[in-house]
Every structure is written in structure tokens, then in C-alpha cells.
Amino acid sequence: MNDPGTRAGQAAPAGYWTAPTPEGTVHAEVRVPASKSITNRAYVLAALGRTPTLVRNPLDSRDARLMIDALAVLGARHERLDDGIRVHPLAEADHARVERTASVDLGNSGTVARFTPALATLGTVSVRFDGDRALRRRPMYGLIRALEDLGADIDHGDRSALPFTVHGTGGLRGGPVDVDSSASSQFLSALLLAGPAFDEGVTVRLVGEAPPSEPHIEMTLDLLRAFGAHPTREGTEFHVPPTELHRPEYTVEPDLSSAAPFLLAAALTGGTVHVAGWPASTTQPGDWLRRLLRELGMRVTRNASGLTVTGTGTIPGLELDLHDVSELTPVITAMLCFADGPSVIRGVAHLRGHETDRLAALATEITGLGGAVTQIEDGLRIEPSPLRSGTFHTYEDHRLVMAAALLGLRVPGIAVENPATVGKTFPGFVEEWTRMLRPAGDPPTR
Incomplete structure (x- = not known):
């Protein structure tokens, strides 16, 4: 399904968005819309x-x-x-x-x-x-x-x-x-x-x-x-x-699942991202990221202004049960494509019945870019493999747009199909993501 013809520096086809690749670490303050x-x-x-x-x-x-x-x-x-x-x-x-x-x-x-x-x-x-x-x-x-x-x-x-x-x-x-x-x-x-x-x-x-x-x-x-x-x-x-x-x-609180790709950007690039308005306590599944990122060795702090994550740029291979936080599966899968070793995500078989079959879509699209993502009975197996530029189909699924954006952090030239589909939950995602990656001076201090 993928066309590997889109290369770094080459304009994306009409209707596609080339996910930006930063020159270095990411340092930004971002705001996400309501849940x-x-x-x-x-x-x-x-x-x-x-x-x-x-x-x-x-x-x-x-x-x-x-x-x-x-x-x-x-x-x-x-x-x-x-x-x-x-x-x-x-x-x-x-x-x-x-x-x-x-x-x-x-x-x-x-x-x-x-x-x-x-x-x-x-x-x-x-x-x-x-x-x-x-x-x-x-x-x-x-x-x-x-x-x-x-x-x-x-x-x-x-x-x-x-x-x-x-x-x-x-x-x-x-x-x-x-x-x-x-x-x-x-x-x-x-x-x-x-x-x-x-x-x-x-x-x-x-x-x-x-x-x-x-x-x-x-x-x-x-x-x-x-x-x-x-x-x-x-x-x-x-x-x-x-x-x-x-x-x-x-x-209404900010949408913490929509904040996930921004925090994972800090983890992947070794930078610092501050998400404004992160609640002190919440029932949102996205709050689970705080625990995961700490376990990965990232510095995670929260105060009255929001949540700040400072990454290391290094991701170990993981075995995760995401049954209770399954909507995070696409972006976590994208992050684990750059891990130091193999990873397994379990407990998410029900994602086959979401906006699209998310497990099949992730395996198809990432493998089409040179990755090694395979389906298992209730999830995905991710083997680190060099990725190349190409097109990433999103199947009218907002979370797949976010996953593709994360891949673009380390792989230049990923053309994301129909980025407007992210308007389901985050109409300004492409603009906020692009702004985050634009050099803006000193990193945020919180």
C-alpha cells in the first residue's frame, strides 16, 4: 500500500502532509484542546x-x-x-x-x-x-x-x-x-x-x-x-x-491522549515539552503516560501550570499491556519503532473494531516504510528496523495521523495521507506540531 517514492526534501503529493523532522532536540510549550x-x-x-x-x-x-x-x-x-x-x-x-x-x-x-x-x-x-x-x-x-x-x-x-x-x-x-x-x-x-x-x-x-x-x-x-x-x-x-x-x-479538562504525541516527542528527541493545564488528578487514560515515561527514565514534573517531560532520546524495548489505555497504542507503537530492542504490545485486540482495524493499519503502514511490525492475537510485535521515507495511509483515523507525525521525528520524508482527519479530536494538530518543532530559542523551564 505504501509508495516509497516520497523522499526527504521532496514535496508531498496533493492532500498529504510531510511530517516535519527537527534538526535536533525538541523544546516547546504546547496546548492541547479539551477532552x-x-x-x-x-x-x-x-x-x-x-x-x-x-x-x-x-x-x-x-x-x-x-x-x-x-x-x-x-x-x-x-x-x-x-x-x-x-x-x-x-x-x-x-x-x-x-x-x-x-x-x-x-x-x-x-x-x-x-x-x-x-x-x-x-x-x-x-x-x-x-x-x-x-x-x-x-x-x-x-x-x-x-x-x-x-x-x-x-x-x-x-x-x-x-x-x-x-x-x-x-x-x-x-x-x-x-x-x-x-x-x-x-x-x-x-x-x-x-x-x-x-x-x-x-x-x-x-x-x-x-x-x-x-x-x-x-x-x-x-x-x-x-x-x-x-x-x-x-x-x-x-x-x-x-x-x-x-x-x-x-x-472540561485538556485531552491528555491528544497530548501523548507531544510528550513522546520529548522522549524520542531528548528534548523538553511542557503541556499546559495538565490536571493534578484525572480519570483520563492519557495520565498513565506519566508513569510510563518515569519508568523509561524520563524526567517528569507537574505543577500548577502543567506537565513537563524531559527525555533521554533512548527508548528500551518494552512489553506492555495497554488494555486499559488502548487509545495510546498507535503513538506508543510509533515510539517503539525506535527502541533499542524488540517490543510487544498486548491486550488491545478490540482495536480491530475501532475507526479502522488499527492493528492491521499500523502493521501495514510501518512495514511499508521498512519497519517490522507484525500482528499477534491481541496486539503487536515491534522489531526495530531502519525506516525509510514514503507515504503513510491514515484510514480516516485521527490517531494514525499522530503516529505518523512521531515517525517523522526521525525519518525525513514521510507523507501523511489526509491529515485533516485528525480534526475528529484535534483540528489544529498539524499547526501545533509544526510550531513545536520550529526553533524558538531556549527550552521551557517549569
Whole structure:
């Protein structure tokens, strides 16, 4: 799939971005946008509140816009203000003015696809949900079956996949339900987020293998508490009682997963990168990087202004289980291509069902550049191998753009296909990455 014809110093083909290669170490202060995962959860809970909520510092990206637009279709209007977006409750909707049928465009957003159908059961409208071709391939079975068990009326033609139509019945009974969330923790989060609005709340019992991305489950519970709900957890059983949610305003944290490539740039080049606004405590999976980088011998400090990482430029071969932080797999794979020895990433088989098959994409693209990345049952094996210039296909996956940018730190002439796809979570990534690598005097001191 790769074309090795793009060489250092040669202009990238139209529609591609040549990932810049610095002449030396990286020294920069960067700002990353707000967390997509927190933004979209805050929007959902605001729509379920009894009064409007001002969501401050929300992410403004393709996925976040899809979410706020989907909620508007369901009846939760919003206002864009200078300091955020005010979301009005679904309960304020003028049902006399709402069409009897509606459609929600999901694009390629798994978060919107999983979180909004449960809300459609609360209205009296038949809502058709559909997305692009890649989203139609993503797992929905566990969520659809669980909603049906809770009393939802969903027309999916016995496929348990997109497209489908939710026939709103004015509310959902709720109560106990078993769900297999092994394909995505979003199935569980979707039920928990909607639980306060169900007549009996919801008690979710997990069956099957453990869900991936435990931090995102904790994030959901944390957001529920912030909006006034009282979720409880006992092992694999979760309970959210019926609750009237209320939160006048909520401020979203920076996206720590989007900060990952910048911190790994410091590690790879032996430079120093400061990420502004890093929270003291958080449920975001990206915070795990602090521990990893310390274990790799990097200097990691956090203070009131943010997080600073000073790298060594040397990466040892690693064996990592990334089951709980799987969204970091693309950038960590890219970093490990330059390790001193072989590496193995395990626990991420579910990435085959993300925006694209991320494991296949990483193996194909890096091998096409001369690398040696092979798939194993639940992850990847990475053997250090000299990389060459060439094209890197991104499969409309934002995390692959970030992985390619990291490869470009040491390999001149990598042409990244469709860099605009990073707008899913970080619309200004290319500009911020380029600015970081531009010489700017003395390194930041924090």
C-alpha cells in the first residue's frame, strides 16, 4: 500500500502532509484542546438535567459537533457563548413542534453512536441513526440488545448494527440488565449515563470478558457524580438510581491522549515539552503516560501550570499491556519503532473494531516504510528496523495521523495521507506540531 517514492526534501503529493523532522532536540510549550471523551459525556448529562448547563472549554471538533447536533435533533437545544456552550435539557423540548420522525448523522463517531440511542427512547419521536461506512462496521450488538432488554423499541432488522431506528415511547422502564461490553466500554457507559432518566434507574451486570479502557468507565462514574447522580459499583455490577441531574456549569479538562504525541516527542528527541493545564488528578487514560515515561527514565514534573517531560532520546524495548489505555497504542507503537530492542504490545485486540482495524493499519503502514511490525492475537510485535521515507495511509483515523507525525521525528520524508482527519479530536494538530518543532530559542523551564 505504501509508495516509497516520497523522499526527504521532496514535496508531498496533493492532500498529504510531510511530517516535519527537527534538526535536533525538541523544546516547546504546547496546548492541547479539551477532552473529547469528557466533552461528549458532559453534553449528554447536561441534556438530561433539569436546568441548562454551561459547558466551559468544550472541545470544538468533528466528533463534538456531531454530538451536540445529535442532541439538538433529540430536542436538547444549545447556545454557543464566548466561554462555552449552554446545553438546554431534553425536558425543555417543545414536543408539539418536533417532527414525528428524525434522523441523526453519526459520521464516524463511535461515542455519538453509542451514547445517543438511549436518549432517543425518552422522547416520542422515531429516530433513525446512521453513520458512514466505517461506523456501520463497528460493534453495536451488546448495546442494542441491552436497550431492548430494558424496554426499548428498536428496529434493526435483527442485525444489531447500524443503521437502526429507535421508536421513542416517552421513557424507559430501566432496571437490571446484563451486557457484554467486551467490544467497547462505551456500551456500559451509554447505559450508565442514561440511567438517571430511566423510571427504575439501571443496574448493569457485565457478562463476558472485561471491557477495555477501565479509565473511561471511571470517567463516566466521575461525570455522573459531578452532575448529581449517585452511581455505585460492586465488582462487575453497576447501579445508577433514578436522579434529577443538575449542574449549572462544568469545565472540561485538556485531552491528555491528544497530548501523548507531544510528550513522546520529548522522549524520542531528548528534548523538553511542557503541556499546559495538565490536571493534578484525572480519570483520563492519557495520565498513565506519566508513569510510563518515569519508568523509561524520563524526567517528569507537574505543577500548577502543567506537565513537563524531559527525555533521554533512548527508548528500551518494552512489553506492555495497554488494555486499559488502548487509545495510546498507535503513538506508543510509533515510539517503539525506535527502541533499542524488540517490543510487544498486548491486550488491545478490540482495536480491530475501532475507526479502522488499527492493528492491521499500523502493521501495514510501518512495514511499508521498512519497519517490522507484525500482528499477534491481541496486539503487536515491534522489531526495530531502519525506516525509510514514503507515504503513510491514515484510514480516516485521527490517531494514525499522530503516529505518523512521531515517525517523522526521525525519518525525513514521510507523507501523511489526509491529515485533516485528525480534526475528529484535534483540528489544529498539524499547526501545533509544526510550531513545536520550529526553533524558538531556549527550552521551557517549569
